[in-house]
Amino acid sequence: MKELLILAVVTFFTLLTYYLVEPFAHSQMHKHVESEGFAYKDIPAITKKGDATRGADLVAANCTGCHGIQKAGMPAPMDPVTSAQSFGVNPPDLSNAGSVFAPKFIASLIKNPAKTLMVEHKFDPAKGKVHPMSAYAAYDANGNVDKEQTDQDTADMVAYLQSIAPKQEELTPVMAFETACGRCHAIHYEYMKDGKLHPAWTQIGEKPSFKKKQDELAFEQKVLDYQDALKKYMGTLPPDLSMYIRSRGEHYIKTFVENPQNYLKGTAMPRVGVTAESADKVIEHLEDVGDSKRHERETVGRYVMIYIIIFAIFAILWKKEVWRDLH
């Protein structure tokens, strides 16, 4: 009947406008990047079988000069602010690295940091800029790089890091975030999880609560000093991620973290090297912080939809009753 035709016309033009303004326009403004599922196809797989005991010695000898390993009772050689001011960046604690990052990524990073992290455009030895982390290599008796031995050593080091790292079930979203992102990105929102209010995150750790104003100001000064060093190293201060889950969305964040050069060519942000599971956990943490009411929204949404359909049915029935003798 006539009204159905009118409804069809109105619906058609509405959907047409929606399509042009949303999906179409956004496809023109933002290119779509496909995810490689954190496969890191450019990085070769680890070919050697890693020995964790041997790896422990190698890590202690080659890494702990700059990196702390809380799990193994080895504190960082310097506090975060001094580290950042000396190296430009604060070398991360390695306790969780074995679960958060892809094993072959870690191995590749030890052998060639700038290439693996995709920051060669920034750290070009020919231009006199070297990555603050020195590459590891094993040498033979003649002083040449022994590739087989290097591969074996790095496999051992990765095996050690995996042995001390938390298992997947123990790796919480916030742990994944702090390990993968927390050295550079702050989250100034507190968040409720499991009935507890969790504090804000700064690049030098969770923000404590202070009784005395002087203590609070001293902490904030440390954060600002760290951020200044970080800004100098990165060229700009990495953004606060509190609302990134809603301003960027899961797909963008995942494909960005997989390879920052995808979206921001020439960016100083390194490829992070997280596993697919860790990426999911980081996303979950960002949702906990920026979209914490999503579960309630879904639950309430279901009830409201059921209610409003019942409402509409009763409205239709009332209309039929009133109009019975009007037609």
Next chain:
Amino acid sequence: MKNSSRRGFMGKAFGAVAGVGAVASLYAMKRTWDPLPSVKAAGFTTLDMSAYKENELVTEKWRGKPIFVLKQTADMVAKAKKNPKDMDRLIKIGDAYFMVCLGLCTHLGCIPGYNPDEEGFLCACHGGQYDFTGLVTKAPPPRGLDIPPFKIDGNKLVLGEEGPEYKKMLETGVTLKA
């Protein structure tokens, strides 16, 4: 025009369904006014009881209200032991005794001043007085200074949580629920 009782039914039924929606909306509105989680989380204050000096009144803060903490001298404890009303008000932590009260006069809510020489509180607003355990000694306040909910945790006192000692004070009428 008279409507038969079968007619007008759908109208009332629809009205009832709409009413359910209105009530649900009112519930959501009520919840919007509830104190926020950050406010409720700030509703607990932990005091380190080892930091206080005898007969030196310290004013802490709990839920935005002043809290008087007065560490008792040996003299005060001896006096209090002679008066059960006084003794019941004190909190024992380790070997020391403490008065921990809301620093608000129970008359009309002014903050009384403490005189360490006289070991007593005087409220400037209407002249009410309390002794060193917060017990009222001169009208017009109707009762002693209120005691906040507290829980003893080793050498610390957590205000906002109800420990067994606090519950006993409520039951025996030493204090009203703050």
Next chain:
Amino acid sequence: MAHFTKATSLHDWLNQRLAIDTLRRVLATEYWIPKNINFLWAMGMILAITFGLLLVSGIFLLMYYQPNVNLAFDSVNYTIMQEVGYGWLWRHIHGVAASVVFLIIYIHMFTGIYYGSYKNGREMIWISGMLLFVAFSAEAFSGYMLPWGQMSYWAGMVITNLFSGGSLHADGLVEWIRGDYVPGQAFLNRFFMLHVLLIPLAILALIGLHFGSLRIPHVNNQDGEEIDFDAEAKKYLAGDKAGSKVIRFANDFLAKDMMVVGIFLILFFYLVFYHYDFAMDPVNFDPANGLKTPAHIYPEWYFLWSYEILRPFSTDVGLIAFAFAQVIFFLLPFLDRSPNAVPASRRGLFKVWFWALLIDMIILTAMGKVPPEGMFSTIGLYAALTFIGLWIVLPIITKFERKV
């Protein structure tokens, strides 16, 4: 002093003092509406409901929003969205309703244009409606500033820059509007005042005018038929409800309205819970940064057609075209020279004009969103020229329209 008798009931007591029976007759049970209408006639009620949703959700947002440049963003995205009980619900309802209300406004407007409900005595209904459109536009713009996100800031920057008047270089005027050199605290606070108090008052007054302007001409009908409302009302009251050409507002029209409202609310709440990005643009979830312009700035969808008329031309020409676009709809009753108040389908060339205008405005809307490059800016230019051309041509084609 009027004569009062002892009341026989509460109803009688109120009736003697407030004439509630007369009010009920005049506003509801004997407010006669034509029967020959379709669901498009319910758009007015849908607008009232949507405005109500905006008002109520706005009231609850107002309880926690902080109009301070350092606090605004977090007061919305942390406090309201994540701390306040059901705060996220009020915000989602408010944002989605603000967008959907314009969809309904446009449907309502184009219904009026199609059925000729702006002429032959109904001019004030049309004009008060257009004033409502302007008021709602101002309300939407001022509201969008409040979250103080990137889009809030840069939309504020760009739109206030328009007031420099191109070659007029009225920078002083722009600074006065902002209360500062750039959008800052003064700007945010005054738009907060406008959004929360002044414009809602204006809207309420205009709604009163809009409803009042309906009473003498009466609501139009699908065939543009001139109905003798007194005669048809008599028929109805005598018992011939099926034969009468009119119905009561309450409960006849109301029941049909509520049916459309029910279906509308299904769509509305679906959007509120499951599909809201179109109404809460991701760019605005970045806090305002005066030192970093987003890669793409665009207004909300309902302003895009207007924005696109501004863009393709040089500064001064664009501003003149933009001003023309804002004002021209008001003149519709006077530019339409034909005496026919019938549906467009029966009005020859006007039918073509109607669909051309609708499609042109959709094209302008689409082009207003995409970057003004290449093919898009060309299409936008032609669509803008078509818009202006259509309005110039309107008096001509309607003057020669055959009388129906």
